[in-house]
Amino acid sequence: MRILTWNINGIRTIPQYHPWNGFKTQQARLDHLNADIVCFQEMKSSRKALTKDIAAPETYDAFISLPLKKSGYSGVATYTRRVPCKAEEGLTGLLDTKPPLTATERVSSHYPKDIPDLANLDSEGRAVTLDFGAFVLINVYAPNDGTETEDRIQFKIDYQKLLSERVRQLVEVEKREVIVLGDLNACAALIDHCEGPIMAKKLGLDPNSPDAESAFWAEKECRGWLHNWLVDAGGPFVDVVRQLHPDRKGMFTCWNTKISARESNYGTRIDYILVTPGLMPFVRGADIQADVKGSDHCPVYLDLDDAVMEGHATVESAPRLCAKYWDEYKQKSLGDFFGKKDAKPAPPKTPSQTQTPSTSQLSSSSQPLKPSTSLGSLTTSAKRKRAEPVPASTKKAKKGTIASFFTSNVPPLVAEPETEDEDYKLALALSQQPPSPSPAEKRSPSASRTKEKAQWNTLLARIPPPRCTVHDEPARELTTKQGTNKGKMFWICSRPVGPGYDRGREERRREDVNPEYRCDFFKWSNDVRREAMAKRESGDVES
Template sequence: MRILTWNINGIRTIPQYHPWNTLKTQEAILDHLDADIICFQEMKTSRQNLSKDIATPEPYTAFFSFPAKKTGYSGVAIYTRIVPCKAEEGLTGLLDIKPPLTHEERISPPASYPCHSPVEAEGDNELDLKDLDSEGRTLVLDFGMFVLINVYCPNDGTDAEDRIKYKMDFHRLLSERSEQREVIVVGDLNACASLIDHCEGEIMLKKLKIKGGGDMAVAEEAFWAEKEGRNWLREWLAEGGGPMVDVVRRQWPDRKGMFTCWNTKISARASNYGTRIDYILVTPGLLPWVKTADIQPHVKGSDHCPVMLDLYDELPDSEGPRLLQHMLTTNAVQVPRLSSKYWDEFSGKQRSLDTFFGQKAPTRKTAGSTQPSSPLSLSPSPPPSSQLSSQASSSKSIGSQPIPVKRKQTQSQVSSSSKKAKPDPEGQTKLSSFFSKPKEPTKPIVVQDSDDDNIDDEDYRLAVRLSLSADTKTASPSSSKSHNAWKALLAPIQPPRCLVHNEPTKELTVTKPGANKGKNFFICSRPVGPGYDKGKAERDREDVDPRYKCNFFKWSSEVKREALRKEV
């Protein structure tokens, strides 16, 4: 049996990569991953945005957890061919479905839930259990032989005090959720378990050793203390006295470069400049069943790669082989009610027709109502043509101004008008009004010149000089300098060479929101790697490895100006 975990960085990003873009259904994608239990993190979607193909792919049973507040953020899912006997969302036991889960449907006894045996928080602050389970980070499934926890831990992306506390509290809640059972924890833990799991581990240790006076033990302790997540993970693993075993590292104890996450913004995956933050952890009682465990860096589609665990189908025993199939609860009476197959939108239940429509529009008041529907206008209503003209000039004014109420007509006026023509329905304009000429001629639209002073920048002044030189060329045909300048202006930019390697650079575009968004720039074309030059502010000169990317940077506009100056 194979268990696979993968931070997919968005359920809709996978089909953009090969070979997923050749597969037409979610079922085909899951089949291609070739696992019995598939755990996803960072779904980045909501229940309302899930299609039936993604929510209930046959023959898988699917479970989801979405964030309560944000959309397109976090979220975890489990697709399994093996039907679990129980399923829950979150770690606290406070998240529930309707009707609520019974004691028999619960995975753990009441004492195992933090709401019944509170977890101590750091300092004097109490844990906000509902808040810890509000971001769609955990699913818990009971397969009889073991309890599976699919988790997406908070990252270190911010130094905000509230997020640091949230991360610490979440770690504590995860590690203290007692099951008294065999447990498999899979997912993105957003922490490194050792120095070897970080691409900059050796450089970091070297710097910490210098700060610690040359003591290696002090340097290693400083590494763990730098990030709370590292220290928590070390203490949770067996090497630090904890209950969990990192089965992938156990299979490959000295393997370097076994990374699962890369920064795609700097193309770090091509040079394997990454970290290992995705894990499969098991309790010691399951180790005899572990056949193999590994990462799958060849699988593309995310900034993470999958991690897999294979279990033996049977184990030898003095009383006969123990079959994994018999150890698992595969004869569940029914699929747990948390499954997406019970969602109303996919369950096949008949829904009331009213649910497909919004709220009914307010009933229009009759002519005999004592309360007018709008303020009474004492001025005569404008003719249809003027109304049409005003409507065409500003559509926003239609819904913002009250509709004038017509004064009651006398009996003679009513009889007279009825003889002439059939009255128009309320608010309906005559067809002829659409062909009426406006009373005043339409004024031409005048586009004023921009007063933006920024237009007079260096590029603009250079273009002016080129234009003047072109006029001069007309007067003196012997001059070819202007011709060369214009030729350089229209020619594509030739990439400059970086100063360290003297190699052609590559051009990129700023995508980050801000004043520079959309601008092009050139950087060194070599890949990043341990010791690549991040700049003097972030990298000591003695730690720079010239084999990797240098810190060359130049705006494309500057490169073009330099080329034009040579021609002018």
């Protein structure tokens, strides 16, 4: 059994990337991931925007949690081929399901209570909890504190407490095996951060020392929380991917795509699969899939032996939370609605209704129409009242054809002879002759024209890219996408970012700068063009 987690950064974003743009359905995309259980984070959609193809694939049951207020934000979804016994949205048991879940439908009988503002913590669509009998699976998207506002930092701390308490009750009180997976938005160790060694050196510590790890955990509360959740620190979970690859460096799952950080693997590991120790004997493999593109994160998977499910009851129908039971997907189409009704026989037509004039009657009762030379005459004739039919002749009328209707004995138009006078012909002939060049023009081209042409060539010529100051290599031009300078173009060093790249003197000590990566070169495109034009006017033209 393969379980996979992936922060997709928007369900509508995935189809824009290869190879996902080659699949027409969500079913095909899920099949390509080749997992029995697929957990997505950051769906970034509203329920109204989810099509049936996304929410109810043919061979998967989908369990989805979306924000109650903010649309196009957060959201998680768990797709599974194996039917879970029970399913709940969120972590608190407070999210309203209509009708409410019964005691037998709930995953647990114990829920966190002593945490403030529980309903608000569970309102952002950040977790789905499924019970598979052998284990409880929690798909979670932990809050990001990137905004650094006090409210969001506190929200993240409270959410971590909520998640920890939910797991504690499952493990300690109900004696369940638990898997928590998803984007936890935290690093568990120095090795999981691209800047880890530099952080330690900045504090005057050896990156491989316990003191460096302790300082790393203490810098952000979320790091200390995640570390304390692991068995090495007395917690309930095994970081299964790190357990199988303890010394692998650069095992990152998230990169800043705005600075092309994935090219040089300048990232962090914030996506995890955590399992309780009782499941470790069934683990057959676990790893990241850094080669899978389509998001600023990559998938992480866990392979479990199928024997883990032995001895646990199976169910045939999915729990009520499953998206295929949503009302909007149970409505019948108009085609189905009308297709089920028996067609009633049409009432018989009376002779007056069925009698139609024959073609011969039509041709004999009206004269052929002559083609009109103006649209106005056609419009006028169409509005006239139909003439009374003329009594048929005793002589049998010849049957008309469509071609004969449009052809008539109209005499052809005869072109009138041209009556242009001789003066007009002479003027026309003279106008078609090229003007005779003046003696000055015969000797040399106009100096003003040559100068004007040179000025235009100079103005329109491509400006060569500036060269960065450290590597003396052609720079790369980018466009500002936000802020007061939105739309303005600028040049930066073309090398990729990496550990120790120059982020400026205010953010990077000179002794920590690694010249192998991007330097701090920056120049506005307008300044580059202005300098290049000045050089050309002075005769110092760049090649």
